Amino acid sequence: MxxxxxxxxxxxxxxxxxxxxxxxxxxxxxxxxxxxxxxxxxxxxxxxxxxxxxxxxxxxxxxxxxxxxxxxxxxxxxLGLDRQHAMVIVGMGNLGSALAQYLGFNYGAFHVVAGVDNDPKKIGRRVASFVVRAAADLQDVVRESGAEIGVLAVPAEAAQENYDALAEAGIKGVLNFAPVRLKRRPGVPLKNVDLRINLEELAFFLR
Amino acid sequence: MxxxxxxxxxxxxxxxxxxxxxxxxxxxxxxxxxxxxxxxxxxxxxxxxxxxxxxxxxxxxxxxxxxxxxxxxxxxxxLGLDRQHAMVIVGMGNLGSALAQYLGFNYGAFHVVAGVDNDPKKIGRRVASFVVRAAADLQDVVRESGAEIGVLAVPAEAAQENYDALAEAGIKGVLNFAPVRLKRRPGVPLKNVDLRINLEELAFFLR
DNA sequence: AGATGTGAATGAGTTCACAGCT
DNA sequence: AGCTGTGAACTCATTCACATCT
The missing domain is CATH 1.10.10.10 (Winged helix-like DNA-binding domain superfamily/Winged helix DNA-binding domain)
Known part of the structure; x- marks a missing residue:
């Protein structure tokens, strides 16, 4: 095998x-x-x-x-879809909130259980099925919620540190929406979803 | 060259x-x-x-x-980024609305100018900088708004027909968020952003 | 007979190694 | 001397062709 x-x-x-x-x-x-x-x-x-x-x-x-x-x-x-996978969203701005809605309560074998942000104005706000927590408490949030997958919806500059923080917190895989190439850690697989690159590839055919 | x-x-x-x-x-x-x-x-x-x-x-x-x-x-x-590219979003559900917010008024060389849906409850609603129009009027919407790129945020079943409709309406490229592989038309390049496939690839490492 | 599973051949994409400028 | 631009070598992925099994 x-x-x-x-x-x-x-x-x-x-x-x-x-x-x-x-x-x-x-x-x-x-x-x-x-x-x-x-x-x-x-x-x-x-x-x-x-x-x-x-x-x-x-x-x-x-x-x-x-x-x-x-x-x-x-x-x-x-593919590991015979059980549910809990996700935590890091960065509850436009994109993060949108993903929380869209990936919603049950998206196939996946569901969002938590979201964090470092903006005091967003912390405590209710989005979808959870209340936004402080990014500083990530470790606790991950442990309490049992999240396995981290979803990065932060600005490019903050992506690496948050990926690292997710890794430290024991997250098993990361889906990155920030438009940067992150330095990977051995045990923490990473998938990039880069909207900008996709749009720019399309734009090439529109010259 | x-x-x-x-x-x-x-x-x-x-x-x-x-x-x-x-x-x-x-x-x-x-x-x-x-x-x-x-x-x-x-x-x-x-x-x-x-x-x-x-x-x-x-x-x-x-x-x-x-x-x-x-x-x-x-x-x-x-890459064709030396001028603006107008986009129309097809399907103003959770994802479509989220994208309208996120790609917002000015996302680099890209901006959203219109959105359509076939749900009467959504038509006429204001989202970001535009008012949602009827999917049936796609041809008009594209002509009036000068949209070059179509963003498909409809359910899988509806994706092909809407891609075809965008092609008929004279759209120059399509970004597809629906989880299906579409049959391409020669002059209308297509890029897929498949969240589910990305999540499932991650899940493979979580078995 | 008919479809799978697979070594061998082909093709695409990347890396090497160096000739050719500045 | 140093770095680009590029044919040749190599590696990875796909397709072909057929032996193998039901």
């Missing part, structure tokens, strides 16, 4: 997408599917589907295809 | 990031920089910086390095 770190982000990305396709097939009541049919339906590559899945075991039946329910369950637990 | 379509999204991504670094160097008052020094400062690869830039011309001075201001200007116009 493959180690976590050896899985390429590209593969992971696709696995997540395959799961979404399988959920759709389940809704349609389809019980079995071949890589080929799945590829056609969702504009994917059949070979790649098989290669991606084969990394984690032999989920298919030769000559037949994949059992939709079984494969969905496999991917679900492979 | 290279064609637009031949530039890899990875390169574009980095160019956008280089520009950000150069802006930072400008703030620091640094006039000239070598690829090496830039790489060290921002945890990049010197060779890659040179390769990326060399695709678009010879911006550097051998034996010396790059002129920070000149290079920033080059990248700025290369």
């Amino acid at each position: 493959i180690e976590q770190e050896e899985v390429s982000p590209l593969t992971l990305n696709r696995l997540s997408f395959y799961l979404r396709c399988l959920r759709h097939l389940q809704e349609l009541g389809i019980k079995r599917i071949s890589s080929q049919e799945m590829a056609q339906r969702y504009h994917l590559s059949a070979t790649q589907i098989r290669k991606d899945l084969a990394q984690f075991g032999e989920f298919g039946i030769r000559g037949v295809g994949y059992d939709v329910n079984a494969l969905a369950d496999h991917l679900n637990s492979l | 290279i064609e637009q379509e031949e530039v890899s999204p990875l390169t574009l991504n980095r160019l956008s990031f280089y520009l950000r670094c150069l802006r930072h160097l400008q703030e620091l008052g640094i006039k000239r920089i070598s690829s090496q020094e830039m790489a060290q400062r921002y945890h990049l690869s010197a060779t890659q910086i040179r390769k990326d830039l060399a695709q678009f011309g010879e911006f550097g001075i051998r034996g010396v390095g790059y002129d920070v201001n000149a290079l920033a200007d080059h990248l700025n116009s290369l």
